[in-house]
Amino acid sequence: MKEHVHLVLVGTSLLRNFALEMPQKLRDKYRDVGILQWHNIPPGDERQKYIESITRGHEIFEGMLEYVNSKPKESCAELNAFYSFLDHRIAWKNVSEIYLYATDTASCMLCARVIYEHLRSEKSGLRPGVKVQEPIRVRHWGVGYFEEGLKSLMDLLAGMIKSKKEQGYRVFVNATAGFKPEAVFATIISALLKADGVYYIHEAHRNLVYMPLLPLTIERKYVRALRKLGYWIPKKAAEELLRIEGLSLMDLEDMGLLEEKDGKVKVRKWVKALLSRKVLA
Incomplete structure (x- = not known):
């Protein structure tokens, strides 16, 4: 074993x-x-x-x-x-x-x-x-x-x-x-x-x-968008990028993947940690 x-x-x-x-x-x-x-x-x-x-x-x-x-x-x-x-x-x-x-x-x-x-x-x-x-x-x-x-x-x-x-x-x-x-x-x-x-x-x-842990992940369409956003991006640019991907900024914020501060959009730290370690494909 x-x-x-x-x-x-x-x-x-x-x-x-x-x-x-x-x-x-x-x-x-x-x-x-x-x-x-x-x-x-x-x-x-x-x-x-x-x-x-x-x-x-x-x-x-x-x-x-x-x-x-x-x-x-x-x-x-x-x-x-x-x-x-x-x-x-x-x-x-x-x-x-x-x-x-x-x-x-x-x-x-x-x-x-x-x-x-x-x-x-x-x-x-x-x-x-x-x-x-x-x-x-x-x-x-x-x-x-x-x-x-x-x-x-x-x-x-x-x-x-x-x-x-x-x-x-x-x-x-x-x-x-x-x-x-x-x-x-x-x-x-x-x-x-x-x-x-x-x-x-x-x-x-x-x-x-x-x-026992069931398979769990963040959908690929969200992961692709998060990688394109980087870690800081102006809100308007983020909204446009997500619109092209067929996604909504509000939806990603509600999911806890993003946060908005001072007119910019930021990938949350725990998500950033997963992205940087290539946990999310």
Whole structure:
């Protein structure tokens, strides 16, 4: 059987769960820096700077890692989905590589680093030789720059899925954690690039949901027009070019492929990322 590559979106559920079960000494010692709320603080919060300093060896990091090692599936959404997938698919021996994608915040990166240390340890139960890559901090993701963050995430996922599929791997996307809009787009990009499946833990019944991906693409007539438009073009020129192609500027804007600003028409960043990687033919 082909080996698997897993692309895992990371959120802060580990911090939320750890807050409920952390040792009392840590709870008391770090109460003043708001440790019980770290899973829910905004990107610009001053506490993010403090969290940035917490690395391997710090008692909070080690406490979180001990917690994850003691109950991996219960500790966070990412591992719950990952291990449930492996159990469900009987796929433990097929895992080859794991990539972790974190939002552009210190709190999320802390969770990603702890998960990384767990996965590369014997506690994970994975076979020796599985490559667990250093967590990837996705620029602008989750910090208020929605389209920029989406473009960064799409670009990273598109490049990785395309590359690994060309190398002959099966690629699965763990979309349980993180923000819902980004998870939706991660599913879309996975379908566009013919990843093998997306999985997550359902919010209501808490069971694994595995989604084989149906063929999905943007119609060729739209792709041809988008390539002709380039990335910036005056609105009137765009309208005329699209009219020649038998298309409407308003329709492409409604589809989320284009946006209008300052009298010019712009191809959206996530679409640009797909075009530049020749995902859309």
